[in-house]
Amino acid sequence: MKKTLVSALTTALVVGAASTTFAAANPFSDVPADHWAYDAVSQLAADGVIEGYGDTTFRGNQNITRYEMAQMIAKAMAKTDVSAADKALIDKLAAEFSDELGNLGVRVSNLERNADMVKWNGLVEYTYTSTRHDTNTSKKVKNNDDDLVFRLEPKAEVNKNWDVHARLDADIKLDSDKGHDGTVDLKRVWAEGHYDNFNVKLGKLPNAINLISTTDDPYSGAAVTFGKDFKVTLEGGRLDATQFGDMGRNMDGLLPSNSNDVFKKGDDTVNFQAINLGYAKNKFYGNAGYEHMDGATLVANSLPKAYNNDYKAGKDSEYKANIWFVNAGYRFDHNSFFKAEYAQNTEADNYDNAYSFEYDYKGAQQQNKGSWGMYLAYRNLGQYAAPWSTYGDGVDGGQKGIEVGTGYTLFKNVQLFAKYFNGKDIAADKDAEKLFGRVDVFF
Incomplete structure (x- = not known):
């Protein structure tokens, strides 16, 4: 499978994206930055369901604690005017972080927790x-x-x-x-x-x-x-x-x-x-x-x-x-x-x-x-x-x-x-x- 560097570069830039360089910047936390929850929370932030850390930012390039992630999810669970797609993301996140949400006083059904x-x-x-x-x-x-x-x-x-x-x-x-x-x-x-x-x-x-x-x-x-x-x-x-x-x-x-x-x-x-x-x-x-x-x-x-x-x-x-x-x-x-x-x-x-x-x-x-x-x-x-x-x-x-x-x-x-x-x-x-x-x- 032979390709010239020029043609390969053209093809890759048309279909390409920047690999793992956007990976974890701070590795000292419970939730790694490549965890699926990051993309789910980023999507909710993009849809205006949550606002991240309170300073209007969501630091998706850094690892965070499970407690911090649960705080974001709790805010999302409190919203009522969300789309069906966002509701599905919130439910999936709630099941993953059910223990931390429980410590925050947010109840998650046993069905979600044990699924x-x-x-x-x-x-x-x-x-x-x-x-x-x-x-x-x-x-x-x-x-x-x-x-x-x-x-x-x-x-x-x-x-x-x-x-x-x-x-x-x-x-x-x-x-x-x-x-x-x-x-x-x-x-x-x-x-x-x-x-x-x-x-x-x-x-x-x-x-x-x-x-x-x-x-x-x-x-x-x-x-x-x-x-x-x-x-x-x-x-x-x-x-x-x-x-x-x-x-x-x-x-x-x-x-x-x-x-x-x-x-x-x-x-x-x-x-x-x-x-x-x-x-x-x-x-x-x-x-x-x-x-x-x-x-x-x-x-x-x-x-x-x-x-x-x-x-x-x-x-x-x-x-x-x-x-x-x-x-x-x-x-x-x-x-x-x-x-x-x-x-x-x-x-x-x-x-x-x-x-x-x-x-x-x-x-x-x-x-x-x-x-x-x-x-x-x-x-x-x-x-x-x-x-x-x-x-x-x-x-x-x-x-x-x-x-x-x-x-x-x-x-x-x-x-x-x-x-x-x-x-x-x-x-x-x-x-x-x-x-x-x-x-x-x-x-």
Whole structure:
């Protein structure tokens, strides 16, 4: 399936939208910003049923507590002049947050409360990616990928304080019509407990500290979060280090042929610990934290000396990372949001820092047909400070440059995404480009 970069860009911008860059800005809360309730409340806000936080804003880019979400739902339940579609959304939200509504003195029928103890959400996702790298020769390296993902995300309620979450993915490479031997991968499974201003997760779980330097893959372990406006999050467990294989970009900007070129087979997991201090109130949020990883074995000469001080030519060495990070964001009004991030790996001798500046305008809401958003960002992701960045759909680890994106909700539960990156592979100091297009169909 061959396409030129120009024709692919034209196609993606016609159907595209801005992917996950509008995701959670403040991860220290009970309700993640990609929860379906956000789109439901955004739709109710767009229809004038609720007014958000009381300052005429709904901070859909930030995580909030379940209590705050219940307050919004309670206001919506008090309305009588709502459409049938909005009433259905309110009923669904009331069932999800029935315990918190009960604490507010809002009664929810037992039928609503006990309905659908196991909830199923999911999506079908098509992604097209085209990358180009200049090299030290006259040859340009190009790569196009067409991927299709079918995803299920069940949630089962155990009791009023505990529930169980999972995520299952089936991937197909459309350019070769091949999947992973027809298998479905269990990507995540964890139990989660909610107790007022305390939250705990156990299992194979997503990172609660979802910042510039953090791995985009889940880890096996535990996470606890406590606090209200000021929150503390602690994480610990084991992490698959093979995802960091792209740290080995050579001077042509190319990746190793596979992760075994970097990590020793059978010794390719790391110990992982992290702490984050976060504050969010009104239109501002800020975070500061630290991540430590060690344990995997780097194959001799697989990475340049720039990696860390334990490097010795011709000998295996231990993977280590001590990454400090800060970020902050501010919402100017209902449409405009700005955030900045910085991270540094004190174990690395080079490519040891990463930073990002991003401006968002509006945002595509899953439930709101015709809603749209766009963003402009500059990112410099030193590969040892951002070994597997959450921004990998656009600027990747080991790259720097400008990224733009746009988003559009074509129909309810059908969203279109596009991004374009233009910059350099940092180590190679050569030009690089990436075009990213995605279509998500939610159910």
